[in-house]
Amino acid sequence: MGDTVIVLNSATAIDELLEDRSAIYSDRPPFPMLNDLVGFTWHFAFMPYGSEWKERRKVFMQQFQPSQVHLHRPAELKAARVLLQRLLESPDKYERHLRHMAGMVILSTAYGIDVQPEDDPHIAISEKALHAMSSTGNRFFLVDSFPILKHLPEFLPGAGFKKKAREWARAVTAMPKVPYEFVKRSRAAGTANSSIASRALDDIEESGDSRAEREKILEDALGACYAGGADTTVSALSFFVLAMTMFPDIQKKAQAAVDAVIGPSRLPDFDDSVPYVDAIMLELLRWRPVGPLGVPHAVTIDDIYKGYHIPAGAVVVGNSWAVLHDEKIYGPNTDRFIPERWLTESGEINKAMREPNAAFGFGRRICPGRDMAQWSLWISAASILATFNITKGLDENGVPVEPSGEFTSGLLCYPVPHKCDILPRSEAARALIQTALAV
Numbered sequence: 526m527g528d529t530v531i532v533l534n535s536a537t538a539i540d541e542l543l544e545d546r547s548a549i550y551s552d553r554p555p556f557p558m559l560n561d562l563v564g565f566t567w568h569f570a571f572m573p574y575g576s577e578w579k580e581r582r583k584v585f586m587q588q589f590q591p592s593q594v595h596l597h598r599p600a601e602l603k604a605a606r607v608l609l610q611r612l613l614e615s616p617d618k619y620e621r622h623l624r625h626m627a628g629m630v631i632l633s634t635a636y637g638i639d640v641q642p643e644d645d646p647h648i649a650i651s652e653k654a655l656h657a658m659s660s661t662g663n664r665f666f667l668v669d670s671f672p673i674l675k676h677l678p679e680f681l682p683g684a685g686f687k688k689k690a691r692e693w694a695r696a697v698t699a700m701p702k703v704p705y706e707f708v709k710r711s712r713a714a715g716t717a718n719s720s721i722a723s724r725a726l727d728d729i730e731e732s733g734d735s736r737a738e739r740e741k742i743l744e745d746a747l748g749a750c751y752a753g754g755a756d757t758t759v760s761a762l763s764f765f766v767l768a769m770t771m772f773p774d775i776q777k778k779a780q781a782a783v784d785a786v787i788g789p790s791r792l793p794d795f796d797d798s799v800p801y802v803d804a805i806m807l808e809l810l811r812w813r814p815v816g817p818l819g820v821p822h823a824v825t826i827d828d829i830y831k832g833y834h835i836p837a838g839a840v841v842v843g844n845s846w847a848v849l850h851d852e853k854i855y856g857p858n859t860d861r862f863i864p865e866r867w868l869t870e871s872g873e874i875n876k877a878m879r880e881p882n883a884a885f886g887f888g889r890r891i892c893p894g895r896d897m898a899q900w901s902l903w904i905s906a907a908s909i910l911a912t913f914n915i916t917k918g919l920d921e922n923g924v925p926v927e928p929s930g931e932f933t934s935g936l937l938c939y940p941v942p943h944k945c946d947i948l949p950r951s952e953a954a955r956a957l958i959q960t961a962l963a964v
């Protein structure tokens with residue numbers, strides 16, 4: 526990393542630098558362990574600001590622009606309903622089910638893959654690579670401060686990180702390749718489902734441009750869906766489960782709001798408008814941003830801000846947590862979970878509030894999957910509220926166990942595991958879940 530690290534703690538500084546001057550604040554630090562050794566060089570989240578990053582981000586954005594998002598809805602809806610069924614069968618494994626749901630949305634949307642209920646091979650490959658990413662991103666490796674160390678032979682004492690990196694690199698290289706090759710094989714066999722990959726390959730074939738290069742860009746860009754979207758979605762939904770466990774009154778209010786719109790005989794759909802659930806989603810992203818310090822940016826040329834010299838290469842961190850907990854922006858008690866802060870007196874979303882975009886990063890690097898993320902979170906949360914009660918688990922004496930509310934530290938945070946019971950709200954709710962996928 527560069528020698529200078531600047532942490533921006535105020536919304537004003539973030540707006541003025543990472544947003545207004547994003548043309549020069551959108552680079553990344555080098556990440557020697559993650560990129561050079563573990564092999565995430567294909568993932569545009571970690572690429573330097575430049576043509577390779579631009580090409581991949583452009584291809585990605587084309588598929589996630591507003592005119593395309595309706596194509597992703599069936600997969601998001603199906604994954605939410607499968608989630609309900611899995612919660613019904615084994616509620617104690619809810620973390621595993623959230624992970625399955627996030628993987629299902631991404632693999633189905635991006636590649637048209639129908640994931641298996643258990644031990645899906647595509648999920649397994651991607652999860653291995655994600656494990657490498659979180660293990661690398663959440664830990665300090667000396668090689669990140671002294672990139673020269675990457676040239677140490679593996680057998681030397683202190684070079685154990687190279688062995689670890691080599692083991693991880695296999696899964697990391699396979700992550701974008703294996704599902705992409707699956708799509709190509711399915712197309713050749715005439716069995717391919719509709720997917721982003723398949724539609725983009727149609728375009729490439731029709732255009733007749735230099736195919737190998739465009740395909741490589743597409744393969745990399747799609748690999749970024751799982752790499753950027755799985756852990757983050759799981760973390761946000763885990764915080765939803767935590768919030769519903771900790772704040773039963775808010776859960777009751779949300780269930781009443783869902784019931785009033787949906788009624789007793791069906792499950793939520795994307796056309797349903799439930800502002801209280803919108804408010805819960807906004808508050809969730811604000812209260813517990815999954816990456817409190819985002820992903821570091823770097824500045825490409827020397828800059829001056831308020832009289833301070835910011836040298837080229839400086840690492841610039843936008844402190845999302847500080848912005849999202851700023852009481853001047855979001856009102857009092859920002860450490861508390863209060864969905865009402867997002868609502869007007871008449872119960873509509875208050876459009877004057879600053880959206881919790883800081884949870885998705887900044888400027889030209891802002892999360893390009895945020896729309897998909899928010900819709901997936903919304904439909905999952907609304908479906909759970911419609912059908913389940915989430916309550917505190919009981920200890921051996923039958924006393925409810927209060928969750929600590931704590932969360933892990935690192936690039937990406939999760940709630941510390943807590944005891945909770947997830948049970949259907951009624952026999953009618955159970956029946957709705959059981960028949961949901963037959964509809």
Ligand code: HEM
Pocket residue numbers: 569570571582749750751753754755757758761815816819820821822884885886887888889890891892893894895897898
């Ligand atoms: C709750 C869910 C999510 C959260 C909180 C989240 C948050 C973030 C954050 C903080 C960044 C870094 C932005 C920056 O550097 O300023 C990012 C980047 C990224 N996210 Fe997300 N994300 C989520 C879901 C997704 C999903 C579902 C996808 C894919 C479908 C995705 C794909 C990406 C990619 C590809 C990047 C790299 C962008 C770049 O460097 O140009 N994310 N996300």
